[in-house]
Each structure stands twice: as C-alpha cells, then as structure tokens.
Amino acid sequence: MTKLKAALRGIPVGAAVILTVxxxxxxxxxxxxxxSPTALNTPGMLLGPFSHSSKGxxxxxxxxxxxxxxxxxxxxxxxxxxVGLSAVFLAGAIGSILGILAGYFGGWVDTLIMRVxxxxxxxxxxxxxxxxxxxxxxxxxxxxxILGLVGWAAYARLIRGEVxxxxxxxxxxxxxxxxxxxxxxxxRHIFPNxxxxxxxxxxxxxxxxxxxxxxxxFLGLGVQPPTPAWGSMVAEGRMFLSxxxxxxxFPGLAILxxxxxxxxxxxxxxxxxxxxxxxx
Amino acid sequence: xxxxxxxxxxxxxxxxxxxxxxVFVLVRLSGDPAFVLLGPDAPPEARxxxxxxxxxxxxxxxQYGVWLVRGLHGDFGESMLRKQPALTLVLxxxxxxxxxxxxxxxxxxxxxxxxxxxxxxxxxxTADWLGRYFSLLGQSAPTFWVGIMLxxxxxxxxxxxxxxxxxxxxxxxxxxxxxxWFSTAAVLRxxxxxMLDVLESEYIxxxxxxxxPQSLVILKYALRNAAITVMTMISLQFIALLGSSVIVETVFxxxxxxxxxxxxxxxxxxxxxxxxxxxxxAVFISVxxxxxxxxxxxxxxxxxx
Numbered sequence: 001m002t003k004l005k006a007a008l009r010g011i012p013v014g015a016a017v018i019l020t021v022x023x024x025x026x027x028x029x030x031x032x033x034x035x036s037p038t039a040l041n042t043p044g045m046l047l048g049p050f051s052h053s054s055k056g057x058x059x060x061x062x063x064x065x066x067x068x069x070x071x072x073x074x075x076x077x078x079x080x081x082x083v084g085l086s087a088v089f090l091a092g093a094i095g096s097i098l099g100i101l102a103g104y105f106g107g108w109v110d111t112l113i114m115r116v117x118x119x120x121x122x123x124x125x126x127x128x129x130x131x132x133x134x135x136x137x138x139x140x141x142x143x144x145x146i147l148g149l150v151g152w153a154a155y156a157r158l159i160r161g162e163v164x165x166x167x168x169x170x171x172x173x174x175x176x177x178x179x180x181x182x183x184x185x186x187x188r189h190i191f192p193n194x195x196x197x198x199x200x201x202x203x204x205x206x207x208x209x210x211x212x213x214x215x216x217x218f219l220g221l222g223v224q225p226p227t228p229a230w231g232s233m234v235a236e237g238r239m240f241l242s243x244x245x246x247x248x249x250f251p252g253l254a255i256l257x258x259x260x261x262x263x264x265x266x267x268x269x270x271x272x273x274x275x276x277x278x279x280x
Numbered sequence: 281x282x283x284x285x286x287x288x289x290x291x292x293x294x295x296x297x298x299x300x301x302x303v304f305v306l307v308r309l310s311g312d313p314a315f316v317l318l319g320p321d322a323p324p325e326a327r328x329x330x331x332x333x334x335x336x337x338x339x340x341x342x343q344y345g346v347w348l349v350r351g352l353h354g355d356f357g358e359s360m361l362r363k364q365p366a367l368t369l370v371l372x373x374x375x376x377x378x379x380x381x382x383x384x385x386x387x388x389x390x391x392x393x394x395x396x397x398x399x400x401x402x403x404x405x406t407a408d409w410l411g412r413y414f415s416l417l418g419q420s421a422p423t424f425w426v427g428i429m430l431x432x433x434x435x436x437x438x439x440x441x442x443x444x445x446x447x448x449x450x451x452x453x454x455x456x457x458x459x460x461w462f463s464t465a466a467v468l469r470x471x472x473x474x475m476l477d478v479l480e481s482e483y484i485x486x487x488x489x490x491x492x493p494q495s496l497v498i499l500k501y502a503l504r505n506a507a508i509t510v511m512t513m514i515s516l517q518f519i520a521l522l523g524s525s526v527i528v529e530t531v532f533x534x535x536x537x538x539x540x541x542x543x544x545x546x547x548x549x550x551x552x553x554x555x556x557x558x559x560x561x562a563v564f565i566s567v568x569x570x571x572x573x574x575x576x577x578x579x580x581x582x583x584x585x
Contacts, residue, residue: 124523242436252425260420
C-alpha cells in the first residue's frame with residue numbers, strides 16, 4: 001500500500017479522475033449510456049440541454065436525429081481511446097525498432113533511417129495522413145494504421161539518441177565480449193533501458209493522436225457513421241450551429257477534457273520517470 | 281559557405297524528384313477518378329472514354345514521363361474537377377493560404393516568444409502562470425472545435441465577425457487566431473525552455489557579475505543564442521500551420537490550398553493532387569533551405585559540416 005502511495009505521489013488529482021472516468025466510459029460506455037446512441041427519435045430532435053422528450057431527460061440535449069448527445073459521447077469514447085492508444089502503440093513500435101536499429105548499427109542503416117525520419121518531419125502530419133487515408137480508405141483499423149505509419153518519426157529520433165547513449169555503457173560491452181548474439185543484446189540489454197523514455201514520449205503523443213483521429217473523422221476520412229465518434233459529431237453539428245450549438249460544443253468539450261487530462265498526467269509522469277525531460 | 285549551400289540545394293532537388301514519383305504512384309493507387317467523377321451508374325464505355333481522354337490507360341512509366349516533361353515546362357495539366365489549368369488553380373489558392381499562415385504565424389511568434397521569454401526570466405510570475413495554462417490549452421484543444429466555437433460566439437451569437445470566406449480584414453481574424461492557437465503554445469514552450477537553458481550558462485553569469493543591466497544581458501547575449509532553437513521551432517511551426525490549414529480552411533470556407541486539397545483527394549482529381557503536392561513540397565523544401573542558410577549565417581560552425 002505504501003509503495004502505491006509513494007508511486008502516486010504528487011499526481012494531479014483532477015486529471016486522474018477525469019481520465020479514469022473516460023477510460024471507464026471507454027469500456028462500458030455503450031452499456032452505461034442512458035439512451036441508445038444510435039436509435040433515431042425524430043420527433044425529439046434538436047432539443048437543448050436539460051430538456052425532455054418522450055424518452056426522458058436529455059442532459060446534454062439531442063441531435064438532428066433525436067439521438068441523446070450524452071449517450072453518443074459516452075459511446076464515442078471507445079473510438080477515441082482505442083484508436084488513440086493503438087495508434088500510439090503502433091507508431092511507438094515502428095519508431096523504437098527503427099530507432100534501435102539506427103542507433104545500434106550506425107553506418108548506412110543509421111543514415112538511411114535518419115534521412116527518412118527527416119523527410120517525415122518536414123511534411124505536415126495531417127496532410128500525410130489525409131493522402132494515406134485517400135489511398136488506403138477510411139475506417140477504424142485503417143485509421144490506426146495510417147496514424148501509426150505517419151507518427152513514428154518522433155519516437156525513432158528519441159530512441160536512437162537513447163541507444164547511442166546506452167550502447168557505450170559497460171554492461172553492453174561486457175555482453176558483447178561474452179559473445180552474446182546481437183539480437184539478444186538488443187532485446188535484453190538495450191531495449192529495457194529505453195522503455196522509460198518510450199513511455200514518456202507515448203504519453204506526450206497520445207493527446208496528439210486523439211486529436212488527429214478526431215480531425216480526420218471531422219473531415220470525413222476517419223471512422224464512418226453510424227459508429228458514434230466525437231469528430232463526426234462535431235462535423236454534423238456544424239449545420240445547426242446557430243440553432244443547436246450543443247451538437248458540436250459538447251463532443252468537442254469531451255475531446256478537450258480528455259486530451260487535457262492526458263497531457264497533465266503525461267507531464268506528471270515525465271517528471272517522475274525521466275529527469276531528462278524536466279521542463280523547469 | 282558556398283559548398284554548403286550547393287550541397288543543400290542539390291539535396292532539395294533530389295528530394296523534390298523523389299516526392300514526385302512517390303505521389304504519382306500513391307495517387308494512382310488511391311482509386312479511379314472515372315468512377316468518382318462520372319458516378320457509379322455510368323456505363324463502362326463512358327469510363328473507358330474518360331480514361332483514354334486523360335491518358336490513364338497508358339503504362340504508368342509512360343504517364344510519369346509525359347507528366348515530368350510537361351511539368352518542367354510549367355504545364356501540370358487540367359484539373360478534372362474544375363476544368364482549369366491545375367497549376368494556376370493551385371498557385372492562386374496558395375497565395376490565400378500563405379496570407380492566412382503568415383498572419384497566424386506573426387500572431388503566434390510575437391505572443392509565444394514574448395510570453396515564453398517573460399516566463400523564463402521570471403519563473404512563478406504572472407507571465408509564467410499565464411504561459412503554462414495557455415500552453416496546455418493550446419495543445420489540448422482540437423483546432424476544428426476551437427474554430428467552430430469561435431464561429432459560434434463571434435459570428436452566430438454576437439454577430440461581430442463574418443462566418444466564412446475571404447473578403448476584408450475581418451475575415452482574417454477568426455481563421456488566423458484558430459490557426460495560430462495551437463502553434464502559440466509550442467513556440468511559447470520552446471522559447472521558454474531555450475531561454476532558461478541559456479540563462480543558466482556561464483557567459484550570462486559572468487555578464488551579470490560584471491554588472492551589466494538585466495535588459496542588456498537578455499537582449500544582446502541570451503537572445504542571440506536562444507535564437508537557433510527558436511528558429512528551428514518557427515520553421516517547424518510553419519509546416520505545422522500549413523498542415524492545420526486544411527482543417528481551418530474547411531471550417532471557415534477559406535479559399536486556400538488546404539480546402540482545395542481535401543476536395544481534390546475526395547474526387548481523386550489526379551492532375552490537381554499532383555500539382556498540389558509538388559507545390560506543397562516545393563514550399564517545404566524552400567523553407568528548409570532558407571532555414572539552413574540562416575543557420576549557416578547565424579552559427580558559423582555549421583558552415584563546415
């Protein structure tokens with residue numbers, strides 16, 4: 001118990017609570033939602049917050065098809081979280097593998113990988129994602145693939161720096177002298193020492209991924225209807241901005257709160273795990 | 281300096297060439313414009329005729345060759361969607377986007393650098409607090425939502441500003457603010473941390489020890505050395521702003537290349553997409569080149585790499 005308390009020292013409570021709620025909704029959102037997120041109820045459409053329809057009280061109002069906004073937000077949590085986490089995971093995996101290879105082997109492997117990384121840095125994230133979305137097509141798993149393929153560069157650069165630092169340490173040299181196969185050296189000695197930085201970077205990038213998914217869905221290239229997603233909810237609400245502002249406002253607020261909590265917790269985690277990242 | 285510049289220029293040209301090949305291939309993999317533009321009900325002969333008209337039935341290497349040669353003469357073909365020469369279409373839209381990006385960037389650089397430096401010089405002061413919260417909000421709020429909320433407040437509810445399009449100065453305000461919002465946060469963080477690093481260093485301490493006034497210390501010495509990191513950040517921001525312009529232009533119906541690009545991609549308008557990408561790539565590569573030149577100028581050590 002005391003170990004847990006020590007580990008969680010200084011954690012920003014507000015952000016942690018919000019994020020716990022979000023994750024909880026991500027798992028059980030569909031079940032917990034007061035009303036069905038997809039059932040149409042046209043007579044009850046475009047009702048403002050705290051209004052009543054034949055179904056009951058709608059705390060956040062209804063959209064243009066009479067669907068309860070709160071329920072749709074709860075259901076949409078899954079999409080944002082799962083896509084965000086998977087994309088971070090994929091990008092992190094690609095980036096760390098390439099970074100380790102570049103850092104450890106040096107030479108032309110390093111130069112090649114670094115050139116590609118530089119090229120990826122010089123093109124805007126969203127534009128690349130857009131072009132890939134046009135080629136590969138929209139949809140849940142495609143989006144994860146696209147975001148992963150576009151976002152690995154930051155990880156590669158970071159991990160490569162770490163590996164350059166680690167590979168000159170004593171224990172690596174001893175392992176090599178003892179004749180350990182390269183693969184084993186990489187897996188057993190190098191990799192575990194980069195995980196700290198990897199986790200910090202992942203938490204920093206999770207917010208970006210969540211926003212990226214929402215942006216692509218907003219443009220129509222992400223998750224497709226009828227799957228509820230925060231980005232498409234904001235897009236649908238554009239037409240009704242002057243009459244029913246809540247359709248766009250609340251899903252966007254959900255994105256804001258989620259990403260903000262992720263960023264605050266990420267900052268806390270960074271300070272705890274890796275003094276190199278300290279910003280003060 | 282001479283050789284450095286020549287090498288950088290050479291790199292730039294090669295990259296441009298590689299990008300053109302990549303785009304050419306990718307775009308042709310993305311779908312059939314005949315399908316999209318003629319509709320799925322069109323008879324197959326109509327689609328065949330369409331493909332023949334646009335030269336899409338020839339082998340891909342041949343298509344690329346033709347495109348390359350014509351492109352070098354400035355002819356990027358005609359947009360399938362709009363029946364106008366692709367290059368002029370792109371360039372006119374590009375100017376609109378550049379105007380928006382420049383306004384947004386000035387806003388974010390001025391604000392970001394000022395608050396960043398102020399918060400570094402006086403940690404835990406008002407500037408620091410303001411900077412930190414603004415930075416967090418800036419990074420966490422999705423651009424499209426900020427734009428829509430601004431539109432809701434300032435245009436729909438209070439009727440202060442027009443909702444969309446590009447006409448007078450008022451139309452610049454909301455899109456530029458939305459675009460610059462995310463970027464200000466990043467510039468702020470980097471100026472602050474870079475300034476903090478510099479302020480710790482030996483020569484600043486000795487300048488202070490010698491009794492130089494604080495303002496002189498900051499302006500003359502600290503700033504110059506923090507400049508390199510800030511400049512890298514600014515060039516990165518320029519690229520990020522061009523990327524975010526896609527979203528902002530869609531939200532505010534701004535006639536720029538971001539919105540043009542989205543339309544082109546949805547319609548699989550090959551010539552337009554290619555022209556767009558080449559222009560985009562040319563812009564980035566020139567920006568990078570410019571920054572490299574500036575580096576060489578500011579930090580003499582780099583000229584020898």
